[in-house]
């Protein structure tokens with residue numbers, strides 16, 4: 106009972122904290138938000154469209170280090186200035202907010218630069234690539250002193266599902282003691298199309314003249330120009346955490362925010378590259394166990410060779426269960442809650458809802474729906490899982506030293 110109170114108390118205080126933080130620099134409701142976008146690849150283009158769906162908001166500058174992507178930007182946003190060095194974009198004092206949609210190993214550099222220059226930041230997930238990056242980003246966040254809004258790109262935190270989940274969780278009797286979260290993410294592709302392959306992008310134009318390779322590498326190990334690594338960065342450990350960073354982080358993001366979960370005590374990950382023997386360094390089949398300090402065991406399994414199980418999420422308590430699919434569904438455990446009834450959430454969302462929430466936060470000063478702290482904890486959980494896989498053993502979080510051991 107004590108630990109349940111403690112756990113649900115944390116959920117409640119997490120929500121209170123969300124409402125309490127008010128950035129000191131608030132734009133007037135009629136003022137136009139001028140946005141600079143760093144990283145104009147697949148996600149960058151999607152986020153451009155999200156910005157366009159938000160009223161009185163405009164992308165006025167784009168930065169990318171591949172000339173083809175800048176040509177695309179000139180075609181799609183002719184009025185925007187284009188840059189191949191993000192520092193030149195940040196020199197433009199008329200920019201209020203920066204969206205970062207570069208590969209994960211570059212997030213810390215671009216985040217610290219953007220926030221340090223006094224901009225509101227929308228940071229794509231997974232927020233931090235390494236623990237050292239997470240800490241560096243936290244220092245930048247603390248130095249800003251909450252003067253600017255930081256939204257992390259776990260967009261489901263802005264979905265109506267979050268309100269439904271919080272509503273169902275608001276009466277602690279519905280769930281009882283939550284002990285497990287079970288999640289899957291299974292996909293399949295035709296035999297000649299490996300998951301995450303982008304053959305259409307592998308053109309002769311991906312060459313050392315058109316790509317600023319040193320800027321792509323950032324702090325990653327130096328190596329000669331390699332078009333395969335540039336286009337297929339998701340397959341390589343120097344730039345990617347594989348589907349733990351691409352998929353698990355999104356599913357964790359929702360429940361870490363809904364339940365106010367802390368950094369896990371331990372992480373264990375198993376798996377391998379069982380199907381796509383195309384030189385990728387990240388596994389295509391994997392399972393992760395995260396032992397949470399709240400006495401909740403999170404199990405996530407994922408594979409790229411069969412989509413039968415699809416994407417599922419279940420939160421299990423001794424009084425009831427929550428399932429997240431198209432809607433949030435609550436089902437009572439009849440043996441402990443004989444009078445409990447099933448409930449289905451009704452909330453929907455539009456694709457740009459997370460960007461809208463970012464813009465609303467800039468204007469109102471309210472904390473965004475996926476605040477820095479959530480991105481920070483999710484990043485560390487993901488790094489713990491990947492470290493466990495690479496080391497071939499369980500890893501532990503040392504809260505005193507703030508180290509993965």
Ligand SMILES: NC(=O)c1ccc[n+]([C@@H]2O[C@H](COP(=O)([O-])OP(=O)(O)OC[C@H]3O[C@@H](n4cnc5c(N)ncnc54)[C@H](O)[C@@H]3O)[C@@H](O)[C@H]2O)c1
Pocket residue numbers: 143144145146147148149168169170171174191206207208209211229230231258259260320321336350351
């Ligand atoms: N929230 C979501 O649903 C979602 C979906 C897809 C991707 N993402 C995230 O968005 C990010 C980008 O993914 P993507 O699929 O668009 O990748 P991508 O390869 O299509 O695009 C990345 C872009 O960054 C550019 N870039 C690389 N180094 C740069 C640098 N130093 N300065 C400026 N630009 C640089 C590349 O040239 C490329 O255009 C990743 O973090 C990914 O996890 C999030």
